[in-house]
Amino acid sequence: MRSPSLSQRAKPPVPHIRCLSDPDLLNPEVQAPGKHKSNERLQLAHRALLVVEAPSSRGGRKIKHFLNSLRIDVKVVPKSKTLPPLNNKKSARYAVVVFENYSSYLKLDSWSRQVIDKYCRDYHVGIVGFVRPPREDGSQVTYFDGYHLTLQHRMELEDMKLNFDSYLWRVLRPGEVWKGFLPGKWAVFHSNHSTYQNLAYSRLSSKYLEFEDDEKDSATAGFQFVTAVMDKGEIDGIPKILFGNDLSFWLHTVMMMDTLSYLSFGKLELTLERYIQVDVDDIFVGKKGIRMTVDDVEALVATQDRLQKDVDGFQFNLGYSGGFYLSGNEEEDEGDKRLLGR
Structure with a gap:
């Protein structure tokens, strides 16, 4: 069975919900x-x-x-x-x-x-x-x-x-x-x-x-x-x-x-500080046909860039497995190369 080509695969998913900010929110005093x-x-x-x-x-x-x-x-x-x-x-x-x-x-x-x-x-x-x-x-x-x-x-x-x-x-x-x-x-x-x-x-x-x-x-x-x-x-x-x-x-x-x-006059509130880690484990481990392509990699990077605008220092942590590197089809191998190149 042939692996689906890049043209046959669905594009990377995008958020179906978007929050449209009021321009006044750019005022830091309003955002406090x-x-x-x-x-x-x-x-x-x-x-x-x-x-x-x-x-x-x-x-x-x-x-x-x-x-x-x-x-x-x-x-x-x-x-x-x-x-x-x-x-x-x-x-x-x-x-x-x-x-x-x-x-x-x-x-x-x-x-x-x-x-x-x-x-x-x-x-x-x-x-x-x-x-x-x-x-x-x-x-x-x-x-x-x-x-x-x-x-x-x-x-x-x-x-x-x-x-x-x-x-x-x-x-x-x-x-x-x-x-x-x-x-x-x-x-x-x-x-x-x-x-x-x-x-x-x-x-x-x-x-x-x-x-x-x-x-x-x-x-x-x-x-x-x-x-x-x-x-x-x-x-x-x-x-x-x-x-x-x-x-x-x-x-x-x-x-x-x-x-x-x-x-509760603040009695039941939590601190506003949050520590976030998104761990994408074993990103190179996957069956041929469902691995990341160049489009997927670019979507991942674009998402990281978008989140970094709101969360200082945010980044995805990727797990690397050399044994599975370049083990997909042609489009997916290009995705592996792009991932390391980014």
Whole structure:
């Protein structure tokens, strides 16, 4: 069987997602990460209280694993169970309270709701809530009575843009645009009350547009649907951050990191320093027909050059095996030579 020629092989893969930066981000003062640390964090434990829908709920497990990955101790409580002790004399046992389903917080029995709210106000603890869609036969619009907030459910969206003016961002860079269809169906937020600050915007999925949108390629046009909000606590004294979907969308995990840092006054934040090593092991070890060609090598170098613009000193570490050198077809042997020549 003949090995595929260079003309028959697919081109090297390229990222299907690109972040389009706002020109204002070139200003280093704008890019500076938010500073959330204050003395308020001293009375908070390095722990989160997670209220889940059920002991085995998939969404609850995902949130717990994410919090653990940030080295945060987590106390998991099903919504049907009695709340654990929240404070320890003059200190708080939990730096943040997370609800897998924000509606469960609003529907707590009177006693549990009073306990949670008093704890949050006394120790300046914030709440994180994820909005889950209602039943298929349920209403597509939900109004949170007393909170001046309306939710529109089951929206199919694409692209996401962060609020450039929010002071929440620490890891994320505000003003960038994520391009692509958002996974699943979303809840979007509507309010004109001053307690709310919009955190993220999206557009209606283009598959629902009857005509081509001339402004679709604009970095700012059409972002009219709010997918995440911050409640500054002007109504009940409790800061909250609400997401219109769960952690299945990868950008929400980074937003969640900034959320935890902000609501805990820096108690639950990690250092911004990261050490990255990408080890491409045994790059010359491969069967004929699937080895690297010249195009693959140039794509690898181009990717390294692109990453070096953002990560000083970044480079791919390649494992060399002389016994397999020049053991491919003609195009692949040229790739081996180009790799060593680069």
